[in-house]
Amino acid sequence: QVQLVESGGGLVQPGGSLRLSCAAPGFTLDYYAIAWVRQAPGKEREGVSCISGSDGSIYYSDSVKGRFTISRDNAKNTVYLQMNSLKPEDTAVYYCAAQYYHCDGNSNTYGMDYWGKGTLVTVSS
Secondary structure, X not given: OOOOEEEOOEXXXXXXXXXXXXXXXXXXXXXXXXXXXXXXXXOOOEXXXXXXXXXXXXXXXXXXXXXXXXXXEOOOOEEEEEEOOOOHHHOEEEEXXXXXXXXXXXXXXXXXXXXXXXEEEXXXX
């Protein structure tokens, strides 16, 4: 069983930045695709970004492309989501999710099998 723990959420002003972290205590994330998926109030879950566990391919939704950056540090067993130029519409609970090897580009949540509990990001002045 893969346990995923998100951290780094909080309140930030429009135009600000946050960095989210996803860790997996006691489990090695090597070869796992890791995705960040968000859910705003009253809306469906939306895949934001995914990094493949096979070849390191990276995917972004159009809504965050150019503003968010996903990265992984295998030595620290952690995946990050650097979020810049944040907008009020980025307000959501952000979930870290994992599945072995690939990001499923045909799924709006990248086809993930394992999910964290989420961390809240609020963008407001």
